[in-house]
Amino acid sequence: xxxxxxxxxxxxxxxxxxxxxxxxxxxxxxxxxxxxxxxxxxxxxxxxxxxxxxxxxxxxxxxxxxxxxxxxxxxxxxxxxxxxxxxxxxx
Amino acid sequence: xxxxxxxxxxxxxxxxxxxxxxxxxxxxxxxxxxxxxxxxxxxxxxxxxxxxxxxxxxxxxxxxxxxxxxxxxxxxxxxxxxxxxxxxxxxx
Numbered sequence: 001x002x003x004x005x006x007x008x009x010x011x012x013x014x015x016x017x018x019x020x021x022x023x024x025x026x027x028x029x030x031x032x033x034x035x036x037x038x039x040x041x042x043x044x045x046x047x048x049x050x051x052x053x054x055x056x057x058x059x060x061x062x063x064x065x066x067x068x069x070x071x072x073x074x075x076x077x078x079x080x081x082x083x084x085x086x087x088x089x090x091x
Numbered sequence: 092x093x094x095x096x097x098x099x100x101x102x103x104x105x106x107x108x109x110x111x112x113x114x115x116x117x118x119x120x121x122x123x124x125x126x127x128x129x130x131x132x133x134x135x136x137x138x139x140x141x142x143x144x145x146x147x148x149x150x151x152x153x154x155x156x157x158x159x160x161x162x163x164x165x166x167x168x169x170x171x172x173x174x175x176x177x178x179x180x181x182x183x
Contacts, residue, residue, distance in 0.1 A: 007100060010140065018114050021130060041140070050155075083125065
């Protein structure tokens with residue numbers, strides 16, 4: 001039961017980030033919505049499904065994915081925003 | 092797996108389908124290429140959620156390998172596209 005509730009909460013967070021992607025009217029606001037809320041939603045879904053299986057190597061893989069996502073989501077957003085800023089400065 | 096757990100898992104799959112639809116609207120409508128890159132990044136995360144929920148429904152832990160690969164490839168793709176855009180702006 002705890003698995004299903006965690007997975008439902010993570011899906012709701014991903015839905016909120018998709019609504020933010022479509023409702024905001026600036027590129028930086030959109031990136032803020034998609035970076036933070038999506039990382040937290042995937043985090044909740046991973047915790048829920050690893051609690052369901054309850055084996056050591058599944059916990060290890062979930063920890064690896066969480067670490068990787070929390071390291072690379074800001075890097076990707078920074079790279080995209082930097083390309084947009086240089087494009088605006090060129091005009 | 093009880094019946095109520097299964098129903099909640101199907102509801103979460105439906106929520107993910109709705110968010111995928113919204114992301115595709117932004118990907119078709121987006122004014123600049125950067126908006127489309129951000130939407131593509133979110134699509135990869137939604138696919139990771141799909142595969143994790145499917146693995147829970149099938150009760151098979153081997154589906155945990157796929158999100159690792161999707162996370163790696165989506166990060167490399169985002170950085171590659173934005174580096175290409177930067178170089179193109181600089182050279183033109």
